[in-house]
Amino acid sequence: MARRAEAVVMHPAVGPRHRRYAIVTAVTVAVAVVAAIVGVTTGSFQASLGDVASALTGNADGRTSVVVMGLRVPRVVAALSIGAALGLAGAVFQTLARNPLASPDIVGFTAGSATGALVGLIVIAPAASPAAGAWIGGLLTVVVVMLVARSVGVSRERTILAGIALSTLLAAVNDYLLTRAPVEIARNADQWLHGSLAATSMDDVALLLGALGILSVVLALVHRDFRALELGDDTARSLGVRTGRVRLLLVVVAALLTGTATAVSGPIGFIALAAPQLARRTLGTSGIPLFGSALTGAVVLVIADVVAQRALAPLQIPVGLLTGVVGGAYLFWIVARTRR
Template identity: 80%
Template structure:
């Protein structure tokens, strides 16, 4: 067997091993999330609830409250992992992500406008998608002159995030007290109020947007190299970049609409997947799986660490993400 073949086989085995480990961690976290808490349910109770044979209280807690939250954590984490992988690949920068560049803040602003200024309030998904797409327009207008891979675009995105955060705070000051209280909790990023309808929205949106990424996979792989190589392969780089950025923004908007802005999952998941799986580029499937596992573990910790007090999962991921950024700074100095 030639050396390149051995290298590919080794990477394939490593990818399978990492995937298996991630699945085991996700299953373990799911088991803890479904069985522990103020209402204890054994694995047998969970199985009975899944089969429809449990009593009404167990069914309500397991199927009506914990299961939607569990599935939503997996789907939102996968959506953020995919969005981060797309943007970091296009920017060729490990700190480029939707929350750093402003997509998350833009989605939050759009949803918050609907929640605080419109009566009756529309679905947060509509506002989140609209806000995310408008943010794309602004970011792409900036990138048009400096190039989306340039550090200046990331700095402009950070400035845009700060501006949108100020807009969000202003909207909260204008809202009635009860609306502002609920919106503030939503802005911290929480899965506590997740329902079956939210899971349906996530499944439908993630299915459509994942299919779009599959259709754009050739362009994505070509853009991983460089623009000149991509153009030599027949890729219309401008159109491909715009399509991929729109998909990433819609993925971010979908996640934000359901759980609020959950930071740093999109930043860390793609890099963790790339390093763990030993790939040269950022793997889309690996990023989605890593994002799903990161968020479900973070949500279980947020629920159980200070029980009966529950921490919004967005605060926990922000703390972990801050430590991750410190690690990047320390590593870059070395």
């Protein structure tokens, strides 16, 4: 009887929370669909939904097929995938650090991925894909940040400060690499460093979807341990979680997500920083939701990319510049409302 009474008492609290989660998720998905349709159909070449359907089925004329399937669809899908990857990476970092500022772009992993990609493009193989270099650079940055933080006594604040310091150093390294590169390569790399989806191809989309799918499965497999870590290391250990191994695995997964996104688009700020917090506030969850963070990141980036393309048309703004401006305002807002 006591258990039944407890269930009756808790049911009213659970119901509204689930309804809010479902409603917000449905609205977010609808916004993503609308933004994707705008991104595919509008621009200097107007395409109707019928034209898009014909291009998707291979029945469109040559020009429509090239514009829709060769340019716009890969760009929209890449924006959704990169936003989801960065949202997931930010959710992992912020949960492990229990700090809303712990995101890949703040603690240096985005800069490390960019450095690895630039080394690959400029020094090793200019014609090769930057993906491998971005992954290696991101993982090496993880190792360096952890070693520096451990050497001065591990704490969340010191880990973040070590990442910020390393990010500043790597930004200088990136600038130096650009000065040593041939003019054409430097020009392309400089545009890439601003965060751009203009040159996205179907091969990039395949890389993004493959990496995002595999790494999402890994996160799903350790989801229970991930949630246990939110309660603290001592509580997680009492529940049988091997905290050291799980933390290392989660950091590696987040670094690979960041490296994959950076390899395709270059470093894009703000998404990994803000998406987890926006998802937590809109969905009303106690912790940072993984799926909600991925969905929010996807929506924010696809909207930002559409605005970057259309705001000053025919001139296109690199989406990384736009998200950087918004991210700076977001940081000011956090500082203004946080006393400590």
